[in-house]
Amino acid sequence: MKTMKGPGIFLAQFAGDAAPFNSLDAICAWAAGLGYKGVQIPTWDARLFDLAKAASSDAYCEEVKGTAARHGLAITELSTHLQGQLVAVHPAYDDAFDGFAPAAVHGNPAARTEWAVEQMRFGAQASRRLGLNAHVTFPGALAWPFMYPWPQRPAGLVETAFTELGRRWRPILDAFDEAGVDVCYEIHPGEDIHDGLSFERFVDAVGGHKRACINYDPSHFLLQQLDYLAFIDLYHERIKAFHAKDAEFNPTGRSGVYGGYANWVDRAGRFRSLGDGQIDFGAIFSKLAQYDYDGWAVLEWECCLKHPEDGAREGAEFIAANIIRVTEKAFDDFASSGTDEAMNRKMLGLS
DSSP states (O other): OOOOEEEEEEOTTTOOSSTTSSSHHHHHHHHHHTTOOEEEEETTOTTTOOHHHHHHOHHHHHHHHHHHHHTTOEEEEEEEHHHHHTTSBOGGGHHHHGGGSOGGGTTOHHHHHHHHHHHHHHHHHHHHHTTOSEEEEOOOBSSGGGOSOOSOOOTTHHHHHHHHHHHHHHHHHHHHHHHTOEEEEEOOTTSSOOSHHHHHHHHHHTTTOTTEEEEEOHHHHHHHTOOHHHHHHHHGGGEEEEEEOEEEEOOOSSOOTTGGGOOGGGSSEEEEOTTSSSOOHHHHHHHHHHTTOOSEEEEOOOOSSSOHHHHHHHHHHHHHHHOOOOOSSOTTGGGOOOOOHHHHHHHTTOO
16 A cells, blocks of 8 residues: 655645745745645746746756755646646636737637647746656647527537547647656536546546546535545546645535635635535545555645635645555554465365
8 A cells, every 4th residue: 555645735725925835946935834745836837936947957957956956845747737738728718818828819719729738838848857747737628608508509519519529639648648647637617527427537538548647626516416435436546646634524505516606705616725615535535545546635725715825834734634654564464364275275175
């Protein structure tokens, strides 16, 4: 059995223009001071990381690893969530998602997609140079505007969307395979891959590609009222990354899963700081230990109530307390009778 690593922290929600959040060195010092052992780096944030440089320079990657190591930290994974989102964008979201890309490709969906694919390839090479074996991202979406079947979807619409999604991602997955890195998609509303069935559709669309894996985040499942523990039983072989993020679902007579367009504070389903929500993390950590998950447990802080620095401090303690150091022996070994095959056959009446 294997013991997972952690606690780690995703830096995206903490990076900013003020110290200690405005450079990799300073934010690593801050994270280490809270008890974190690893950092997950958002590759789009130039204050912390240069993805293109990391894709081509071993010296730069050694510098990045050295910066983390000076504070006793490892790099858990690189994140390309924003770039991965742009691999596939429905035209309804063109204007909103242009903000994720450089100004030079705004208003040009084809150029934006080409930029996003290049970024993903950079992510594969940078992960390899950093010695990482997993990478976290979003898959993007073409069919999401048709998620609810009203008006009735025409036959073949969803199949066509996933065929195209698979066509775009297959060469990216091949690039990650050449780099020896798993692509861990965060299964998330707003993405075409938003639950187990849609993940299965995607895996089929990429020919069962072995690098098509999962960044497991139970918060998105609770808000969909999906069984997040059974999900681990079903898909544990492809879970290669883990965002520890909490959530709660409190439906009323006025609001349920879809939220009535309310802001996060007033929604029935909302993200909470780790330990403040309804998710049974004791059961999650147990199941992941049961299935030999040996990747990182990474805090992703998103909460509509609590200050992020408080959430980060409490999150390090929470993850550390929940990681199970797996046993190397069975609890009843003390009572072993020391039998052998001959004795086994005798006990069964076979000798």
